Amino acid sequence: MLLTGISNPDYFQKSDGKNPIDWQKFGQVFQPQEFIATHAKLIAILGTIVFVVFIIAIFLSLVGKSAIIKSTQRLLKKEPTSFATGWKDGRKYFWPNLKITLFSCLALAFCLLILIVPVIILFLSKTYFIAIPLAILSALIIVPLLVIYKYIQTYACLYATLADLRPWLAAENAYALFKKNILSSIIMSLLFIPLGILSFFAIIALLLAFLVIFGLVGIVLYLIAHKIGVAITAISAILLFILTLILFYSFFLAFSEVAWVLFFHVIAKPKVKEKVAEEVLEPARNATHSVAGGEENVPALPSAEIIKTIKTEE
Secondary structure, eight states: OHHHHHHOTTTSOOTTSOOOHHHHHHHHHOOHHHHHHHTHHHHHHHHHHHHHHHHHHHHHHHHHHHHHHHHHHHHHTTOOOOHHHHHHHHHHTHHHHHHHHHHHHHHHHHHHHHHHHHHHHHHHTTOHHHHHHHHHHHHHHHHHHHHHHHHHHHHHHHHHHHSOOOHHHHHHHHHHHHHHSHHHHHHHHHTHHHHHHHHHHHHHHHHHHHHHHHHHHHHHHHHHHTHHHHHHHHHHHHHHHHHHHHHHHHHHHHHHHHHHHHHHHHHSSOOEEEEEEEEOOOOOTTOEEEETTEEEEOOOOOEEEEEEEEOOOO
């Protein structure tokens, strides 16, 4: 609809009835309807490629996340782990984590739709005295809603992967866990802020190092091959910098995921309470014990018994 409107010079009207000249020129130069009709096959092929790449990226992301979570658990249990076992675990828990991610996103989108659409309608109808307070109220609801969504999704994926829980049961446990550990969860998230700042400065330092190194290389190649040398240097620097960023970001995400697994291991671990009950019996000189053929005097000794109880919640 937007492209159709842009391609029509008479669509955009000013209040005085004059057509905007800029949109007219743009509509005359670029006509998306004609472009789409002429390159329909190319657009279809590119759209298919983008969709396939998107699906593969989601698959690899969830498999990798599940593999890191499960491999961390194996290391905590001092069990052997490898890329092969991690890949196997990742494929095993792909569907539970996909269901949790998909349905949590749909639930969030539904809630945002309910909260945002009425505000937009009121603003479009210029009912500002109702729209502004309603927008403020919606914002006050959306912010904690986003926080709850993020933590429940994170903890639910951990429950589904580490405890083999079904998605809905994992979500219920995730909500109960977050409700008990709201402050500690928020503090855990805040700890990543300085790490993010440090990583940003590390990327800036890396970029400066690339500029200095490849700048010198570019000068040398310019003296040898002129423009071709500069082009080779620029392309090589850009590709290498992108690969370095991908590697750096991958390490950072892996570190973050392991940190959340360890944090989850602490807060979700069942609390063990030891209850010690001592029963001291006073020695009785005249205590009797029945034996075959009569009675014999045996002193009653004090005894202590340690009772361990584990309190868990379902």
